[in-house]
Amino acid sequence: xxxxxxxxxxxxxxxxxxxxxxxxxxxxxxxxxxxxxxxxxxxxxxxxxxxxxxxxxxxxxxxxxxxxxxxxxxxxxxxxxxxxxxxxxxxxxxxxxxxxxxxxxxxxxxxxxxxxxxxxxxxxxxxxxxxxxxxxxxxxxxxxxxxxxxxxxxxxxxxxxxxxxxxxxxxx
Numbered sequence: 424x425x426x427x428x429x430x431x432x433x434x435x436x437x438x439x440x441x442x443x444x445x446x447x448x449x450x451x452x453x454x455x456x457x458x459x460x461x462x463x464x465x466x467x468x469x470x471x472x473x474x475x476x477x478x479x480x481x482x483x484x485x486x487x488x489x490x491x492x493x494x495x496x497x498x499x500x501x502x503x504x505x506x507x508x509x510x511x512x513x514x515x516x517x518x519x520x521x522x523x524x525x526x527x528x529x530x531x532x533x534x535x536x537x538x539x540x541x542x543x544x545x546x547x548x549x550x551x552x553x554x555x556x557x558x559x560x561x562x563x564x565x566x567x568x569x570x571x572x573x574x575x576x577x578x579x580x581x582x583x584x585x586x587x588x589x590x591x592x593x594x595x
Contacts, residue, residue, distance in 0.1 A: 443487045448498075451479040455498055457486055467497040476501075479521060 446459035455478050456464040466486065470476040478484050483502035489495050506519055512530055519525040524538030582589040 441488075442493065443485055445502075446484055446486050448478045448480050448482045448484055451477060451482065453477050455484070457484055457498060459486055463496055469497050469499045 444459040446457040446463075448455050449458050449462060450456035450464070453468055454465045455468060456462055457466055463486065468477060478498060478501055484498045485500040485502075486496050487499055489497070506517070508517060508527060511517055511527070514530045516528040517525065518527075520538075522538070525536070527535040529535065
């Protein structure tokens with residue numbers, strides 16, 4: 424009798440409790456543990472389509488209940504307000520990692536990317552490119568159209584112009 428009353432009370436508490444709770448991640452990763460009213464382990468992580476996210480230990484997260492009787496729980500979001508840029512405007516998107524890499528999509532159409540990058544695949548860029556710093560190219564370079572350079576140009580190797588080797592002139 425006592426056991427059935429205890430089970431019934433627990434089920435009633437589950438049904439009457441809120442459908443969502445805020446909690447703190449105690450174990451991060453793809454199967455997180457979160458402390459809400461008690462620690463809940465091995466919670467699935469859900470994020471918008473196309474986005475893969477894993478909370479870190481210490482993140483404040485939103486845990487929602489689902490399934491029959493609300494016994495299934497999952498993490499769906501984290502409190503990211505502390506990471507938002509101070510100048511972020513409504514309608515903008517800021518994507519960031521714990522390693523300080525970020526992409527800020529601004530409402531004026533500009534994109535601000537921070538961090539080290541690696542690009543794979545073919546890129547077509549229309550418009551001007553302005554580089555500040557050094558440029559290192561490994562592989563062939565083709566330039567079409569007028570080319571203008573200011574400053575010193577150092578060539579280590581051969582220079583060919585219109586298919587003909589160009590020999591240095593020491594006439595100066």
